[in-house]
Amino acid sequence: MQFIHTPEEMRAWSDACRSGSLTVGFVPTMGFLHDGHISLMKLLRPQVDRLVVSIFVNPLQFGPDEDLDRYPRDPEGDAEICRRAGVDALLIPHSPEDFYPSGFSTSVSVHGLTDVLCGASRPGHFDGVTTVVARLFGVVGPTLAAFGEKDWQQLVVVRRMVEDLAIPVRLVPGPIVRDADGLALSSRNKYLSSDQRQRALSLSRALFEMQALERAGEQDVSALVQRGRAILDVDRLDYLEVVDALTLRPLSRVDRPARALVAAFVGTTRLIDNIPLGPEVTWQ
Numbered sequence: 001m002q003f004i005h006t007p008e009e010m011r012a013w014s015d016a017c018r019s020g021s022l023t024v025g026f027v028p029t030m031g032f033l034h035d036g037h038i039s040l041m042k043l044l045r046p047q048v049d050r051l052v053v054s055i056f057v058n059p060l061q062f063g064p065d066e067d068l069d070r071y072p073r074d075p076e077g078d079a080e081i082c083r084r085a086g087v088d089a090l091l092i093p094h095s096p097e098d099f100y101p102s103g104f105s106t107s108v109s110v111h112g113l114t115d116v117l118c119g120a121s122r123p124g125h126f127d128g129v130t131t132v133v134a135r136l137f138g139v140v141g142p143t144l145a146a147f148g149e150k151d152w153q154q155l156v157v158v159r160r161m162v163e164d165l166a167i168p169v170r171l172v173p174g175p176i177v178r179d180a181d182g183l184a185l186s187s188r189n190k191y192l193s194s195d196q197r198q199r200a201l202s203l204s205r206a207l208f209e210m211q212a213l214e215r216a217g218e219q220d221v222s223a224l225v226q227r228g229r230a231i232l233d234v235d236r237l238d239y240l241e242v243v244d245a246l247t248l249r250p251l252s253r254v255d256r257p258a259r260a261l262v263a264a265f266v267g268t269t270r271l272i273d274n275i276p277l278g279p280e281v282t283w284q
């Protein structure tokens, strides 16, 4: 596995792949890798000739009071995980200055989809995401790129950007990987004490319960949300909503592909999770 620290080296590596007509798969991450990240690598590995993973804690997507400085890191453990997953190149910039060119002044914004849900409580977050993903796509030039459904809104926003800017990459969504008890894997789970982890489980429990109720025939969104809220045991609920899976607009009835999404604080840790409701979504 090749370690790559700069965009220039990355581009040269990818150019060499392309000139040999090799397809490139890409999994962008912020590191502290777990089975959710590994599932994306495994999803792409058989579909491409070369597999690239990036580990970059992107300051642009963190708000001033968020956990940028304490975001968990384990570059050596991460490298071992990537090696075992059959990754060919690990892009791991030493610093944001190594990744963004001096004088960097561009921002990529997707409108509409980004001012709801997480976008409403984390202003600027999705601009940070789309800006870094656009630059990563430019640097890596992947044929396929995998994104987890764990970050459903991010997946929908990146899909919009790829379509709007005609970026020549095919997005491959990966299902949410959970611990055996249902908790969605997240690098931020490391922050949780054992009592907090127990209460964090109420997010997935609430979503599974809403899904069971919907599958039993309940289409009324207020009834579904009421059931979910009764289960949540969190310190601060950011949102629990049922929205159209692709437009992210609020629904009053589950009469099309929908998603129930939750974001909540347990202690000072902000956790997110989501689950499908209604007919299966079809990505074009």
Ligand code: AMP
Pocket (backbone or CB within 6 Å): 028, 029, 030, 031, 035, 036, 037, 039, 040, 146, 147, 148, 149, 150, 151, 174, 175, 176, 177, 178, 184, 185, 186, 187
């Ligand atoms: P992150 O390192 O948190 O930025 O995540 C990098 C990629 O891994 C994103 O596409 C996430 O959606 C995906 N991911 C994170 N956690 C999970 C999970 N539990 N299951 C599936 N994908 C995940």
